[in-house]
Amino acid sequence: MPEITYREAIHDAMVEEMRRDENVFLIGEDIGTYGGAFGVSAGMLAEFGPERIRETPISELAIVGAAAGAAMVGMKPIAELMFMDFILLALEPLMNQAAKARYMFGGKATVPMVVRMPGGSGTGAAAQHSQSLESILMHIPGIKVVAPSTAYDAKGLLLSAIRDPNPICFVEHKLLYKVKGEVPVGEYTIPLGVADIKHPGDDITVVTSGIMVQKSLAVAQKLNQEGISVEVLDLRTLRPMDSQAIINSVKKTGRLLVVHEAVQTGGWAGEVMAVVSSSEAFDYLDAPMRRLAGKDVPIPYNRFLEAAAVPQEADIEAEIRAIVSNKY
Amino acid sequence: MTTWKKEEFDNFETTDVLEKSSELGINQEKLIDMYRTMVKIRIFEEMADKQYALGKVHGTMHLSAGQEAVAVGAGFAINKGDYLLNHHRGHGHFIASGADVNKMMAEFLGKDTGYCHGRGGSMHIADVTANNLGANGIVGGGLQLAVGVGLAVQMKKTDQIVLTIFGDGAANEGIFHESLNMAAIWNLPILYLCENNQYGMSANVVRVSAKTPFKDRAAAYGIPGYYIDGNDVLAVYEFIRKAADNARSGKGPVFVEAQTYRYFGHSKSDRNLYRTKEEIDYWKSVEDPIIRFEKLLLNANLIDIQSINMIKEEMSKVIDESVTFAENSPEPDVKDVTEWVYA
Ligand SMILES: Cc1ncc(C[n+]2csc(CCOP(=O)(O)OP(=O)(O)O)c2C)c(N)n1
Numbered sequence: 282m283p284e285i286t287y288r289e290a291i292h293d294a295m296v297e298e299m300r301r302d303e304n305v306f307l308i309g310e311d312i313g314t315y316g317g318a319f320g321v322s323a324g325m326l327a328e329f330g331p332e333r334i335r336e337t338p339i340s341e342l343a344i345v346g347a348a349a350g351a352a353m354v355g356m357k358p359i360a361e362l363m364f365m366d367f368i369l370l371a372l373e374p375l376m377n378q379a380a381k382a383r384y385m386f387g388g389k390a391t392v393p394m395v396v397r398m399p400g401g402s403g404t405g406a407a408a409q410h411s412q413s414l415e416s417i418l419m420h421i422p423g424i425k426v427v428a429p430s431t432a433y434d435a436k437g438l439l440l441s442a443i444r445d446p447n448p449i450c451f452v453e454h455k456l457l458y459k460v461k462g463e464v465p466v467g468e469y470t471i472p473l474g475v476a477d478i479k480h481p482g483d484d485i486t487v488v489t490s491g492i493m494v495q496k497s498l499a500v501a502q503k504l505n506q507e508g509i510s511v512e513v514l515d516l517r518t519l520r521p522m523d524s525q526a527i528i529n530s531v532k533k534t535g536r537l538l539v540v541h542e543a544v545q546t547g548g549w550a551g552e553v554m555a556v557v558s559s560s561e562a563f564d565y566l567d568a569p570m571r572r573l574a575g576k577d578v579p580i581p582y583n584r585f586l587e588a589a590a591v592p593q594e595a596d597i598e599a600e601i602r603a604i605v606s607n608k609y
Numbered sequence: 610m611t612t613w614k615k616e617e618f619d620n621f622e623t624t625d626v627l628e629k630s631s632e633l634g635i636n637q638e639k640l641i642d643m644y645r646t647m648v649k650i651r652i653f654e655e656m657a658d659k660q661y662a663l664g665k666v667h668g669t670m671h672l673s674a675g676q677e678a679v680a681v682g683a684g685f686a687i688n689k690g691d692y693l694l695n696h697h698r699g700h701g702h703f704i705a706s707g708a709d710v711n712k713m714m715a716e717f718l719g720k721d722t723g724y725c726h727g728r729g730g731s732m733h734i735a736d737v738t739a740n741n742l743g744a745n746g747i748v749g750g751g752l753q754l755a756v757g758v759g760l761a762v763q764m765k766k767t768d769q770i771v772l773t774i775f776g777d778g779a780a781n782e783g784i785f786h787e788s789l790n791m792a793a794i795w796n797l798p799i800l801y802l803c804e805n806n807q808y809g810m811s812a813n814v815v816r817v818s819a820k821t822p823f824k825d826r827a828a829a830y831g832i833p834g835y836y837i838d839g840n841d842v843l844a845v846y847e848f849i850r851k852a853a854d855n856a857r858s859g860k861g862p863v864f865v866e867a868q869t870y871r872y873f874g875h876s877k878s879d880r881n882l883y884r885t886k887e888e889i890d891y892w893k894s895v896e897d898p899i900i901r902f903e904k905l906l907l908n909a910n911l912i913d914i915q916s917i918n919m920i921k922e923e924m925s926k927v928i929d930e931s932v933t934f935a936e937n938s939p940e941p942d943v944k945d946v947t948e949w950v951y952a
């Protein structure tokens with residue numbers, strides 16, 4: 282299988298689907314000649330022209346609002362936000378319009394749209410360009426939240442997201458854009474709402490997503506050599522959450538650590554724990570459930586501070602060791 | 610007391626209905642239908658108020674009595690199949706666009722037979738299958754969606770237009786700028802109808818708007834803008850028709866600001882502390898859009914008192930029936946509360 286980057290995988294999914302379905306179009310800032318802030322749409326203007334690569338003024342509210350409007354009347358827009366942080370300027374159309382239209386209108390509207398947004402820290406972009414806002418997005422019924430961790434997942438999940446009849450927040454991690462992975466040529470989809478065991482194990486379950494999957498995998502491989510068997514469960518879709526996969530894994534391992542970059546308070550780790558504590562998996566627990574999340578701070582600029590604000594491999598490793606050695 | 614007519618209207622008051630209607634190509638039957646629809650809206654709104662007073666309404670409402678000429682002038686001027694995106698004060702727009710008052714009243718009372726199966730209520734009535742994309746609870750909400758609908762129409766190359774109706778208050782939301790700018794740079798077939806009833810809740814439009822009329826703002830985007838007498842139903846019809854033709858022929862967006870006045874309070878509770886009784890009385894007597902239209906039709910011998918009374922009776926019956934329909938309709942099933950969150 283050829284190896285391509287996460288960025289190329291997302292690019293390919295969009296290009297291939299736009300060739301197949303003329304209702305799909307991309308709308309966002311600097312997505313044309315510039316190719317998007319992270320280069321994801323490079324070359325697309327030349328192939329599809331300015332109507333379908335719809336470059337906008339700096340108007341996030343109207344970008345997402347326009348995507349919602351177009352989706353309601355049969356188009357399948359993909360809105361690109363330059364940074365996930367800017368969804369805060371467009372929560373109105375996302376949460377009050379797109380998320381609710383179907384329900385409010387008695388099941389008669391569909392809003393098939395995708396909002397792609399690069400999130401996460403690690404680039405020194407500081408507090409207003411580094412956030413992981415997934416938990417906020419997950420709070421709203423009517424929205425699905427997808428966060429791929431590999432190039433393979435990114436392509437398959439994005440295709441499913443574009444074809445899904447609901448508004449989807451597609452969270453891309455900036456640090457993953459350059460990461461390569463094996464991706465088959467051509468069309469394949471990965472269903473939304475289905476988690477994936479990225480590394481099987483027996484001693485502890487690590488439920489995670491996005492960039493933290495990569496970090497957890499590195500730790501799992503390291504600990505494997507010492508005989509600590511870590512199961513890394515990548516949720517892939519945060520909402521709807523694959524509860525059954527979580528339950529099954531915890532029943533097998535008896536221990537749970539949830540890892541996410543988003544700040545801890547109100548973060549989705551709490552949801553994962555609630556799934557376990559209110560299911561039969563609870564009886565299988567041999568240790569208290571733990572979570573490792575971003576610290577409750579805005580992302581700082583200084584590189585050491587920035588690294589300290591979110592879980593790193595060493596933190597994950599230490600936490601796993603503590604749990605499996607019954608420290609808690 | 611007319612402190613509100615600060616600027617000159619772009620239209621002249623319709624005085625000769627025969628001349629005006631023949632110029633606009635409206636026959637007598639259509640004129641009467643417009644009148645009937647205005648009456649229907651008025652009675653619907655009065656009935657809504659009554660239902661509320663009787664304690665039968667769970668939520669809130671925003672009544673449009675006094676603004677019927679805007680709704681009817683616009684509703685009759687666009688084509689079937691054109692898209693409508695309106696705002697919270699939307700009953701009139703729906704009725705004028707041909708909505709079923711039974712389903713509207715049922716929705717108002719939260720019943721399963723309502724347009725939205727009781728999920729939306731007064732503020733979210735929609736009929737997506739009829740290209741009526743819903744009233745909006747967010748001030749300015751329709752302005753954002755309209756851009757996308759306009760894009761879709763342009764890309765699909767249909768000959769539809771998008772009519773978005775919003776209040777004077779919405780004109781001070783940030784989205785007003787974003788929406789008009791985008792519509793202008795992309796030449797979208799959007800008709801912006803600002804229904805200026807002179808207040809956003811308690812805020813007088815002149816007090817909260819640095820410069821009026823808002824058509825001056827449209828000019829800033831190179832969008833043709835008009836400020837018209839919104840209580841003259843034929844003037845509204847004329848301007849919306851022309852604007853619609855303009856948008857339909859690929860010439861891009863048009864902005865029409867129709868000045869009117871709301872009779873009831875802003876929503877369910879309103880003690881009218883921000884306006885005087887004299888002001889309200891002036892509009893209700895001198896400027897009332899139904900009385901004004903009635904006079905024109907009577908003077909031109911297009912209608913007589915007897916038919917006026919018949920129309921009023923007939924419409925009262927229709928609205929009474931809508932209440933009966935709504936009352937006899939089932940409540941939505943509570944076990945379906947999580948239905949339709951996702952497609
Ligand atoms: C974004 C937003 N801000 C505030 C409100 C509360 N609100 C509802 S209607 C309204 C006044 C709107 O005035 P206008 O646009 O002139 O419409 P009108 O009610 O006069 O028809 C306000 C402030 C809201 N619903 N949405």
Ligand SMILES: [Mg+2]
Pocket residue numbers: 776777778804805806807808809810
């Ligand atoms: Mg107003």
